[in-house]
Amino acid sequence: MTTYSLLILPGDGIGPEVMAEVRKVIGWFEQNRGLSFDVSEDLVGGAAYDKHGVPLSDATMARAQSVDAVLLGAVGGPKYDNLDFSVKPERGLLRLRKEMDLFANLRPAQCFDALADFSSLKRDVVAGLDILIVRELTSGVYFGEPRGIHADDNNPENEGGRVGINTQRYTSGEIRRVARAAFELARKRGNRVCSMEKANVMESGILWREEVQWVHDNEYPDVELSHMYADNGAMQLVRNPRQFDVIVTDNLFGDLLSDAAAMLTGSLGMLPSASLGAPMANGRPKAMYEPVHGSAPDITGQGKANPIACILSFAMALRYSYDLGAEADRLERAVEKVLADGVRTADLMGPQGGTPVSTSEMGDKIVAALAEV
Numbered sequence: 001m002t003t004y005s006l007l008i009l010p011g012d013g014i015g016p017e018v019m020a021e022v023r024k025v026i027g028w029f030e031q032n033r034g035l036s037f038d039v040s041e042d043l044v045g046g047a048a049y050d051k052h053g054v055p056l057s058d059a060t061m062a063r064a065q066s067v068d069a070v071l072l073g074a075v076g077g078p079k080y081d082n083l084d085f086s087v088k089p090e091r092g093l094l095r096l097r098k099e100m101d102l103f104a105n106l107r108p109a110q111c112f113d114a115l116a117d118f119s120s121l122k123r124d125v126v127a128g129l130d131i132l133i134v135r136e137l138t139s140g141v142y143f144g145e146p147r148g149i150h151a152d153d154n155n156p157e158n159e160g161g162r163v164g165i166n167t168q169r170y171t172s173g174e175i176r177r178v179a180r181a182a183f184e185l186a187r188k189r190g191n192r193v194c195s196m197e198k199a200n201v202m203e204s205g206i207l208w209r210e211e212v213q214w215v216h217d218n219e220y221p222d223v224e225l226s227h228m229y230a231d232n233g234a235m236q237l238v239r240n241p242r243q244f245d246v247i248v249t250d251n252l253f254g255d256l257l258s259d260a261a262a263m264l265t266g267s268l269g270m271l272p273s274a275s276l277g278a279p280m281a282n283g284r285p286k287a288m289y290e291p292v293h294g295s296a297p298d299i300t301g302q303g304k305a306n307p308i309a310c311i312l313s314f315a316m317a318l319r320y321s322y323d324l325g326a327e328a329d330r331l332e333r334a335v336e337k338v339l340a341d342g343v344r345t346a347d348l349m350g351p352q353g354g355t356p357v358s359t360s361e362m363g364d365k366i367v368a369a370l371a372e373v
């Protein structure tokens with residue numbers, strides 16, 4: 001029997017609270033679906049700093065490198081705000097991303113029917129929406145050289161006399177690997193990829209388009225590929241987002257497009273994410289899954305946190321790390337059912353009000369729904 005290894009890093013604030021609900025979900029799959037998870041748990045962020053004096057120990061880093069998937073809660077909080085930069089909780093996250101070389105950031109935008117009225121767009125535009133934005137995360141204009149702010153010598157025309165420089169730079173290899181990640185993901189979903197750049201005005205965009213096309217033609221001819229200029233892509237995302245399945249784009253455009261797409265679906269407490277790296281020896285990509293939200297110190301310890309973002313992050317792990325697409329679908333259907341039944345944590349209460357359930361009650365309801373969907 002296959003055993004699926006998972007390293008859980010609850011972290012700080014509401015991280016441990018939402019992770020406790022994922023534990024219940026894992027327990028259900030083990031007891032009722034005959035799945036076997038090898039779950040280990042460790043510290044990250046402020047919790048790791050308190051014990052080890054660093055936000056991620058070498059031992060935890062080594063464990064993260066050896067598992068099929070890492071599931072992280074959240075890091076940070078006021079208690080750690082004045083720590084030296086080198087040991088800030090966020091540095092734990094950054095170390096994981098960097099050393100696992102997680103170059104593909106996945107941000108789904110999925111609209112559950114019961115929450116369609118939370119969207120800033122009309123219900124009929126977003127109901128049933130299910131798209132995935134794949135953002136290149138480790139290169140591009142945020143990292144390219146040369147960069148900096150310099151004196152603009154010998155340019156008397158320049159009022160102020162300075163110039164700020166950042167460089168958009170992509171190698172063909174960097175483009176090909178994130179394109180491969182996108183095509184692999186598309187095969188587990190709707191089998192369509194739309195690649196976005198600005199090939200009309202940027203050479204790096206021309207290279208991007210050519211290399212994505214090359215990967216498609218040579219390795220994924222079965223996946224439908226289209227190309228779109230990123231500015232048009234932004235318009236299409238709010239005009240008719242359901243036309244997309246997987247969108248692959250660079251670091252800068254992906255930063256903007258994924259934040260915009262996230263708000264198509266409403267609450268921060270609902271948003272999962274993943275970051276993937278290169279395939280390991282077993283063919284699975286290195287992977288870390290985490291809710292988009294932070295440690296929410298304002299509601300920590302009150303049982304108010306919505307565990308759905310973290311539970312949906314685990315659903316992504318089921319689909320993309322363990323190849324358990326049917327189980328991922330089941331978990332998403334369970335979330336859908338609970339929401340359709342009107343179960344709401346405080347962050348999902350509409351203007352009409354009502355009585356919110358606690359973090360733990362939401363988890364219990366989702367687990368109960370797993371057997372019914």
Ligand code: NAI
Pocket residue numbers: 014073074075076077078093268269270290291292293294295296297298299304305306307309347
């Ligand atoms: P935040 O995401 O923690 O909270 C923003 C607001 O959303 C708060 O009002 C919070 O109560 C609410 N919220 C967030 N998640 C929720 C959930 N699951 N259910 C219900 N309500 C939820 O962002 P904020 O306040 O900017 O940062 C707080 C701390 O978290 C800081 O230390 C920050 O550095 C850290 N942070 C960590 C992240 C991570 O671990 N990936 C990401 C963002 C922030």
Ligand code: MG
Pocket residue numbers: 255256259
């Ligand atoms: Mg952003």
